């Protein structure tokens with residue numbers, strides 16, 4: 001019996017998993033060694049302890065461009081131009097580096113500026129030109145300045161807008177407290193549900209990125225629904241963990257799509273962008 005015939009004969013018997021074990025072990029060990037190498041490098045070189053930052057792989061960046069193109073119904077070439085715009089914004093990069101270096105939390109921040117999926121938020125704001133964006137969950141304010149940068153560019157083109165950024169932590173948002181970004185950011189401190197209830201202007205774009213429990217995410221989408229402008233877009237940063245926005249979309253007659261990011265050279269599996277529109 002030649003080797004191929006022997007393999008096929010073994011594959012039909014209960015011995016097959018034992019025969020395949022060395023190959024399976026090699027495959028999974030190679031994969032795990034790669035993750036361990038990345039994790040060890042990150043432990044030694046990064047200072048971040050939550051809300052990790054990283055770049056996207058080029059494949060993931062390309063998928064993000066197509067995702068935004070479909071959601072906003074604009075050519076992918078235009079989306080790529082928006083992604084390039086934020087990535088090459090040296091003024092923003094210099095501001096972030098200086099603000100991080102001067103902050104009380106500098107010991108827990110990296111010295112490289114990496115936006116991950118937030119470049120997708122930027123492109124959506126550039127494409128849809130909202131008058132009022134609401135972001136729940138601010139942390140240092142990286143998302144807020146990315147959103148503010150898009151709004152400032154829109155204003156230069158005759159489409160001004162503002163972002164209301166909500167966080168329960170009074171120390172949140174230090175990156176967004178510097179001009180010109182601060183000129184379009186309204187930082188509101190308090191529980192997001194109460195702050196959403198107090199909004200007094202229609203919301204064109206809403207982003208959930210605060211308490212990522214299922215119950216809180218649902219409460220935010222329920223609370224913001226009566227505040228939305230016609231045709232408003234809803235985003236969630238929690239799409240890889242819950243189905244809350246998809247269910248909300250189904251209940252309210254919207255379309256829904258999810259994008260899952262892939263971080264480059266990082267152990268973290270990444271988050272994503274869920275959108276209902």
Ligand SMILES: C[S@@+](CC[C@H](N)C(=O)[O-])C[C@H]1O[C@@H](n2cnc3c(N)ncnc32)[C@H](O)[C@@H]1O
Pocket residue numbers: 051118135136137138139140141142143144166167168169172190191192193209210211
């Ligand atoms: C993942 S971080 C936000 C990240 C930010 N959007 C960014 O782009 O980097 C989550 C933030 O949500 C805030 N948070 C948690 N529970 C909250 C609540 N009930 N209301 C408002 N903010 C809350 C936390 O203080 C934290 O700063």
